[in-house]
Amino acid sequence: MCSLGLILLLAFQTYDVTPSYAPGVMDPPMLATQNPVCSNEFFRKFITEHHRYPDAIKWNANYTDFSPLLCHVRSQNIKQCMKRKNIQKIAVYGASNVNRYGLQLAETLKRIGFVCNQTKRENRQPIHRIDLDYFAAGNKTLRSLMVAGSDYFCTGCSSYQITCKSKDSDDVNIEFISTENVNTTKLVLKNSTVAPTYEHFIFDVYLKKSFPDLNIFFLPMNHIKRQPIERFVREFPVTLLPLVKKVKPPTSDFFFIPGTSEFEECRTGGAEKYKYYLWHGLLASDAIRKLNAQLFSILETDIINGEVSSFLDLAEVTSSLIHMCADGSHFHDKWYFIFWKVFLNVYCHED
Helix, strand or coil: CCCHHHHHHHHCCCCCECCCCCCCECCCCECCCCCCECCHHHHHHHHHHHCCCCCCEEECCCCCCEEECCCECCCCEHHHHHHHCCCCEEEEEECHHHHHHHHHHHHHHHHCCCEEEEEEECCCCCCCCCCHHHHHCCCHHHHHHEEECCCCCCCCCCCEEEEEEECCEEEEEEEEEECCCCCCCCEEECCCCCCCCHHHHHHHHHCCCCCCCEEEEECCHHHHCCCCHHHHHHHHHHCHHHHHHHHCCCCCEEEEECCCCCCHHHCCHHHHHHCCCCECCECHHHHHHHHHHHHHHHHHHHHHHCCCECCCCHHHHCCCCHHHECCCCCECHHHHHHHHHHHHHHHHCCC
């Protein structure tokens, strides 16, 4: 018969969190050294063998770290990683959640010794209309060809740039590039076949001369779910995905990240009208899970072949985070910081 102490140990099992105080090192998540280390290569091999993301996720007792059950996340020296991988420009793409991811990426770099300041920001007038001057970047000829197209739905999605400096490391420039879908006309060029869509403008024109070293495209599933899932399935594989594969330099890394869960109980204020709203017959999180599954199905071959990368199904990762929920579709800063801590430790590990 089990002793009471053993019963309590099993009932309240936690995971080790070992702090690290070395400069530039992110505090490591749960350590389970009998398992392999989580890395991009581990995820790629897992996907090759199992045809799915590692979907069994564990959080530690105080919800400061997470990890797949089948591997453990080892702390890395992020500064050294940036130098080794020659990461000087990072772009994050998405909507209002990614506005927050970008800010917390800067906070993450601050914690390892960088000084970060915002250097540029879109000035949308009106708030739903793209700022052409921001994307012209001082090029008058380009500016004369630019036309604002469809309005944004999102009001908290103005693009921005942040520069992070450190005495013992190269500068790291972060840019949040606002995107609400995969095939839009927020900005186009007059009489041009080069940039028939906003996404073509971003990748074929705006980033052409200085493509980011690390790209993380958070698919804005909270916006994409407003349309039938079939539209995403039809458009993504023939619009954004081949565009990225065409323009991405071999030296750049590009991640497509699935969407996070939403929480109906948290919808208050302006978001309350969407409480238990059915999006084409599905609650928000159910729609996002289906979209994430379709995203994986489309990306699988390219992930296996190493043409693009992904991470984990964030709907699974965040499904238990109602206590971090801000308004139903966004989180408090803690989640975005934890994401970067885990993502960067995984990204920086090399077998």
